[in-house]
Amino acid sequence: MSKIGNAIHEIHYIDTLATRDQWVNSIHPLVKFVLTVGYIMTVVSFPKYDVPGLAGMIVYPLAVFLLSELSFWDSLKRLRLVLPLVCLVGILNPFFDRQAVTVAGIRMSAGVLSMLTLIMKGVFSVLASYLLIATTSVEKLCYAFRLLHIPRAMVTQFMLTYRYITVLLAEVNRITQAYALRAPDQKGIHFRVWGSLAGQLLLRSMDRAEDVYESMLLRGYRGDYGYMRERIAFRRQDAAYLAFWAGIFVLFRCFPVILLIGDLAGKIAA
Amino acid sequence: MHMADALVTPAVAGTMYVCSAAAAAYSIRKVRLDTDTRKVPVMGIMGAFVFAAQMINFTIPGTGSSGHLCGGMLLSALLGPCAGFLTMIGVLLIQCLLFADGGLLALGCNVWNMAFYGCFIGTLLIWKPIMKNGMTRAKIILASILGCVLTLQLGAFSVTLETMASGITELPFAAFAATMQPIHLAIGFVEGLITAAVLVFVHEARPELLYGASGEEQKKNRLSFRKTLALLAAAAALTGGCLSLAASSLPDGLEWSIERITGSPELESAGGIYQTAGSIQEFTSLLPDYAFKGSDSALGTAFSGIAGCLIVVAVCVGACCLFKFFRKKRSA
Numbered sequence: 310m311s312k313i314g315n316a317i318h319e320i321h322y323i324d325t326l327a328t329r330d331q332w333v334n335s336i337h338p339l340v341k342f343v344l345t346v347g348y349i350m351t352v353v354s355f356p357k358y359d360v361p362g363l364a365g366m367i368v369y370p371l372a373v374f375l376l377s378e379l380s381f382w383d384s385l386k387r388l389r390l391v392l393p394l395v396c397l398v399g400i401l402n403p404f405f406d407r408q409a410v411t412v413a414g415i416r417m418s419a420g421v422l423s424m425l426t427l428i429m430k431g432v433f434s435v436l437a438s439y440l441l442i443a444t445t446s447v448e449k450l451c452y453a454f455r456l457l458h459i460p461r462a463m464v465t466q467f468m469l470t471y472r473y474i475t476v477l478l479a480e481v482n483r484i485t486q487a488y489a490l491r492a493p494d495q496k497g498i499h500f501r502v503w504g505s506l507a508g509q510l511l512l513r514s515m516d517r518a519e520d521v522y523e524s525m526l527l528r529g530y531r532g533d534y535g536y537m538r539e540r541i542a543f544r545r546q547d548a549a550y551l552a553f554w555a556g557i558f559v560l561f562r563c564f565p566v567i568l569l570i571g572d573l574a575g576k577i578a579a
Numbered sequence: 580m581h582m583a584d585a586l587v588t589p590a591v592a593g594t595m596y597v598c599s600a601a602a603a604a605y606s607i608r609k610v611r612l613d614t615d616t617r618k619v620p621v622m623g624i625m626g627a628f629v630f631a632a633q634m635i636n637f638t639i640p641g642t643g644s645s646g647h648l649c650g651g652m653l654l655s656a657l658l659g660p661c662a663g664f665l666t667m668i669g670v671l672l673i674q675c676l677l678f679a680d681g682g683l684l685a686l687g688c689n690v691w692n693m694a695f696y697g698c699f700i701g702t703l704l705i706w707k708p709i710m711k712n713g714m715t716r717a718k719i720i721l722a723s724i725l726g727c728v729l730t731l732q733l734g735a736f737s738v739t740l741e742t743m744a745s746g747i748t749e750l751p752f753a754a755f756a757a758t759m760q761p762i763h764l765a766i767g768f769v770e771g772l773i774t775a776a777v778l779v780f781v782h783e784a785r786p787e788l789l790y791g792a793s794g795e796e797q798k799k800n801r802l803s804f805r806k807t808l809a810l811l812a813a814a815a816a817l818t819g820g821c822l823s824l825a826a827s828s829l830p831d832g833l834e835w836s837i838e839r840i841t842g843s844p845e846l847e848s849a850g851g852i853y854q855t856a857g858s859i860q861e862f863t864s865l866l867p868d869y870a871f872k873g874s875d876s877a878l879g880t881a882f883s884g885i886a887g888c889l890i891v892v893a894v895c896v897g898a899c900c901l902f903k904f905f906r907k908k909r910s911a
Binding site for chain 1: 607669751780903
């Protein structure tokens, strides 16, 4: 499948995942959004040599993957953009930071540790974002944005962009396929037609925007857009979910839980 | 150039969120979206256009590689700096959420690095002055290339600053900047050429669509050169000031440079500012003396780490399975 075809497929796939009848999907969108941001903040706030502490933070993505019955392997594909960049930044750490530090009782190269934590932070934060979008539809996310008082115009524009991406991607796919058929064995678009190819698409998109605006007016649009048909109630289980995970994040961030549990297990075994 | 969450600390990310939010608030006020309802659908669809058009590979003559369209510069040349900036925020948010291209926490940084420079600097300091006495094909090409090169250079430099301020990489500042800037110089030039090609086409087909083509639009969104500079100075002061507070852990790169100059990795510091910064750092660090103490032997503690990790994972999996089992039983 082409790059554009892949992108269209990915958007439809995520739409399907977000509308599944799963317990995690039914959690209030604002709770999931706040928890995702809180989780990422907690993860990136770990010191650069604290591998055991950071390892404990796997509990959140692990639990949400299990509860929402999502495929872990599908989510790994999303790392293809982040990992190369993170590795590029982190790969030189072992060469520049040669001091030895003691972590979990073992003396190790500080550079290797900081590279490890960097990769872990990158992976965990991407997984958390994926879990948010795979369990929350864009409409619900927009609803949460409005609850956070993000201006209505920005949220509506975000949603319209999202909705029209697949339409325009399909159009780009048709254009590039037609071009490829007429210009076989040619990688990409020749520089002589750069302007006319993308320019035609641009002019058509501008005209489409006018049509969309007129259609919206006919359907009663006056600057306000209903993201959800009805208000999403904030239930007790939403509060409990939020409190539980917030507590876990604080616990894992403030105390070396992993080492404490390991110590305890060692003593019991002895 | 999309930054991942792992490359920033919460302090740097928060600072950049504040800067980007300030620019967004200014843009919303300027564009008057609440009164002109037409603009929102146009911005929405133009955002989708940029997203889709960035998927097209434009072959670079004489090389085996391809380039992409520069979103910020193109949007501002069509919608104006403020509407273009708001549209770019939507595009970046979708790229981050749906395609993991850039992080949710690093969104403030990405908006600043790509949308702010591309839309405000590119349009107000380059596009508008060049188009002042009329729009021609040559001026469009010049403005597009200059705009893309300059804004990408600024964006790449900001990425370097933000990463260094976060203390993520051990790479010295000069080496990091020397890697980032030349790469983005080439990318900026190619993106500028592609953007110029599209804008020249629009100028020939529908010139009224371009920003600044009619004097009326220019008057409506007028932001003087002096005001622009004042805005930039304020933003620079805010960014610099806040980042300097957040940069407490950074400076392996700087230390490296200092060591080369003075022979010692640290300079002696004394005085009120140093003490204040020190007390802020002490206050903001959650666990300043966080260390894994109390282990009898190195091997024992390593065992504790591995065993603890395995136990936590097992408990987590077990608890989730139990939770699902009881939920299914209850619903049955």
